[in-house]
Amino acid sequence: MPETNLPASKTSFVKGFDKWNIAVASGFYNQKIDYMIEEKKQELDEKNRKYIYKMLTFSLLIAFILFAISLYVSTYLEKYFLKYRKKIYKEVEKNKKKDILLAHQSKMVAMGEMMENIAHQWRQPLSIITTCASGMQLNKQLGLLT
Template identity: 45%
Template sequence: MSKLLFIIIGFILIFILFYRQYLLKKMNEELNEKIKIEIKKNEEKTRISIQQSRMASMGEMLENIAHQWRQPLSTISVAASGIEIKKELNILNDEELSDSLKHIKNATQYLSNTIDDFRNFFVKDKIPSNINIRNTLNKTIDLMSSTLAKEEITLIRNIQNINFTSYENELIQVLMNIFINAKDALANRKSEKLIIVVIKQIEDNLVIKIKDNAGGVDSSIIDKIFEPYFTTKHQFNGTGIGLYMSKLIVEKHLIGEISVKNIDFIFNSKTYRGALFELVLPLNITNNK
């Protein structure tokens, strides 16, 4: 009888052990499923946040494009009107017609290039491409040129000619956000307004430094400006989304680092104080994934 009891107890213990393993396995499967769902939710939130940042950038770019289009549209209008008037007066010669048509064609090409810049900015990079940092910075400045000119900001460049592999549109978006941040910080400055860009290669990294002479960020909040929706006068359009998304893009997409600090610097024998944003990016992003 005692032997049978031991056998029954043994079966019960084995059953309990297997049932416990079954429950643990089920719990692990449910936990893994919950983790997958949360990961998908976070990925979707990130995607939406990036899109929101780009849509916010659109307003700035539309203002730039509208400003940039005024002159070429005026050129086209004046040239076309001149042709029409001279034709009616029968004083239009071939040389004047050729010159006017040349002006119209050049202005039209400029408008077309502006549209391409705007369209390309909102096309998501599918794969990393080989790009040149001077060309990338020039594209960024072209998108920002009218805004910088309107605010009477002088842009100083000290750039090495470096080719690297990365996501160009994402980098342009980050650079635009930093320029917009500097522009907003400089808005109330009455005297000389400066943005200085220094780009160089250090070992296997591309180092981009962008500084302004707006006086710097308040030391009590400088550690918070990359937080989502944290707002200061240095923030992007007052929402905080620009610098937060810049950090997210740099770290998650460009596999790099972004930081900010206040510095004192000398330019043209004058001492200034301002914010310094520094990006450290791999020269070949495919080697860091």
């Protein structure tokens, strides 16, 4: 190798041109190619490291943004559901009060009907008694009673 003046393996190529009566040759040292390959490998490794770092940073940023959005949405939904839960609770309470009022009115109607039936049943015997008493009074006035 010219830099170190030590023997090194070299790959050479020769191409002859008969028409011009010349030969063109070229060669390279294998150690230089290995060094260039290693250098390119290190460059690629560095690029990959930077790419991975960028991807991780971007992924973490996206994850943080999505987490913040999901936190906001869940908080919003929680407030929304609590609001409607309160509305539903109020409506249920109103319905319970209406049911109680309807039950009370139904009881009152039933009691009114029952009192009307009782009054009717009392009126019938009373009217018979009144009719009998009126008839007896008439018979007494006419002198038919003994």
